[in-house]
Amino acid sequence: MSARLTTQSVTVRFHGLTALEDVSISLDQGEILGLLGPNGAGKTTLVNVLSGFTRPSGGTVKVNEIDLTRARPDVLARRGIVRTFQSVRLFQRMTVRENVQVPVFAHHAGSVEGEQAAQRALEFVGLAEESDRIAGSLPYTQERLVGIARALALEPKFLMLDEPAAGMNDVEGAQLVELIARIPAQYGCGVLLIEHNMPVVMAVCERLHVLRGGRTLASGPREEIRRNPDVIESYLGGH
Amino acid sequence: MNWVQLLVDALSLGGAYALVALGIGLVFGVMRMINFAHGDLITIGAYALVVPSAAEVAEPYLGAFSVWLMVPMTIGFVVLMMLATERFAFRPLRERHADGASLLISSFAISFLIQNVILFIHTGRPKSVNILDGLRGYVSVGDVRLPLIDIVTVAVTAVLFILLVVFLGFTRPGREIRSASEDFVMARLLGVKANRVIAYAFAVSGVLAGAVSLLYVAKTGVLDYRMGVPLAIAGFVGTVLGGIGSLWGAMMGGLTLGFASAFLQALLPPELRASRDAFLYGLVVLVLLVRPQGIFSSSKRLERI
Known part of the structure; x- marks a missing residue:
């Protein structure tokens, strides 16, 4: 059976600062979901929650119906939820x-x-x-x-790539796109791609989730996000 | 003094220092802490050879067994004590995120605790004990007679170093120790268990300490409750001299210190020999002034930190 990784209304507060609020995403095995957002939007915090490095103040993390909200990173890794690190x-x-x-x-x-x-x-x-x-x-x-x-x-069943194209030039980025696109077929896993590099994201993700200021700004298929006026204004405007 | 004799002397002393330096260096690698109690664990291994008592004449305990039992039992005992030190003196501090200074002080405390417990049980009177009598002999090379124990010390050092390289290079615990030595935080993020990898390092360090206990007692035949202290200092100086953080450096640093010591002993005018260690550690200071990163560490590594 194909598995699905979901967060339900995840909220993270650090010392009164809200890093994430009420964020719900879902990632199926076999798909590539792009996670977009300006710096400080909460992308890495969300990955930290999904991989067990940060415990959310509220909300749940589940694989199918199994609650993994409070599981440690090594437990999650053994259950097939694995990440890369920005550095x-x-x-x-x-x-x-x-x-x-x-x-x-x-x-x-x-x-x-x-x-x-x-x-x-x-x-x-x-x-x-x-x-x-x-x-x-x-x-x-x-x-x-x-x-x-x-x-x-x-x-892994679910792989989270934290800005894998950071610091790459266009040619290297294109090669990376080709590589990431092959991951689901080869490994059967779902990929959550966090990336600033727009050509990379648009080339490889069918579905996108956009964060701003710790909240969900938009979520949906690539073409829909590309036309979403809020997204264009806050994030894609400059591109 | 003959040159061959001097060379074997230097290699044997350097080998013993190198084993201590490696033991200290391994633990330093994963914990970034100098374990000053390392020398006292060597002392514990040595005292395990005799029956605990205040009697003037020591009765052999582990030392009474045949070599094939005595060696593994002594080393095993030191490993257990090393692991106990980690478990009860360091781990509780680590788990409460104590800083490096607290860990260092804890290692000093353990050092004094061990010395005073031995003082209490065995009294402060040095005891004589005979082990490995077979090593008491000499080997004749040409017209020089070399003490067998010195040759064995050199051989044991070489074998242990090779085993250590194989262990670190080709086994899972070895790879974990190397990854944690290089970047402890990242190793943990990747799933390496902190307590386990630290215990591995202490266990291997215990094997090295136990080997030194045996070699040292076989050579001197004397037990003293502070016997490990100068060894720990020499080992510590060896790790710094070689370039702290590198096992190859620890090995070479220990050897260098032993060489310098043996050569000073042989070449200093007789009236200055008593102050050999003043010259030795004076030289160490000079060397570190010129190469603060150690002799055998590349300056590149220092920059990267």
Whole structure:
């Protein structure tokens, strides 16, 4: 059965500041949902809630009917909810392969399956040839790909990519689009893509969710969002 | 003094220092804390060889077993004590997010606690104990006679270092230790369990400390409740000298310190030999003035921090 990750009216307050208010999203296995919004709109906070790094002040996180609102990150990762980090922070002195293996083995995969999963993820992002290189010697773009491989090696049901195209040029961005578009077919997972780079988002997401000031501004199919006057005014206007 | 003899002397002392430096360096890697009690865990391992008593003549305890039992039992005991130290002295502090200074003070407290418990049980009188009698002999190389224990110390250091490299490079716990040493927060974010990886580091550190207990007692045949302190200081200096945060550096730093010590002992005019350590640590200060990042660490790494 295909699973669905949902948040229901999630609210997050830090010391009286409201970072998220009443945000409900849903992500199906096999689809790519774009999460848009200006800086400070609450995108990363939402990912933190979904991956267990932040406990919401209100609302629920569920996979199908299973409530995972208060689950810890490692529990969520074992249930197939996995994320990448905006700052990739590879272990510079370890090889590319080891970087991908660390999370796999930390989540109790057996040795053989773990190594195979890491290998598949490296092949998928096109870094199989580089797997014995020391991560500190990789160019920036490839570092980000290792970050994605690190998450994919856990064979997630739901993958959250936090600004994977940050700092990439147009060519690299286009290659990344092509890669992300292949993830659902290859891994059968749902992808939540947080991204500032509009061409990337528009190329790869059929459905978009737009946040502003911690609230949902709009949510729907790509074409509808593209024409939404609120979105154009607050976010797309400059583009 | 013959050069071969001096070299073996230097290698043996340097090897022992390197084992201590590696033990301290491993724990420092994952916890960013210098465990000053490391030397006293070496002392504990040494005292485990005799029956606890205030009697003047020590009766062997673990030291009475055959080598094949004594070595693993002594090392195992030090590992258990090391893990207990982590569990009861450091973990509660970590879990309450105590800062680095509190952890350091806690390690000093453990150091004094161990010394005084041993003082209470065994009294402060040094005790003599004979273990590994087979190592008491000499090996003749040409016309020099080299103490077997020194050669064994060098060999044990080499073997333990190779095992450590294999462990860190090719096993799961080893990879976790390396990832946590490089970026503890990120390792945790990726699912590496903090308590588990720290326990691994303490356990390996305990194996190294236990090995030093045995080698040290086999060489000197004497137990003293403060015997571990100078070793811990030498090991700590070794890690800093080699470039703190790098195990290769810790190894080389320990070796260097041992070499410098042995060579000063041999080359200083006899009337200055008593103040050898003043020269030794004076040299350390000079070296650090020139290379504050340590001898064997690249300046690049310092910049990256």
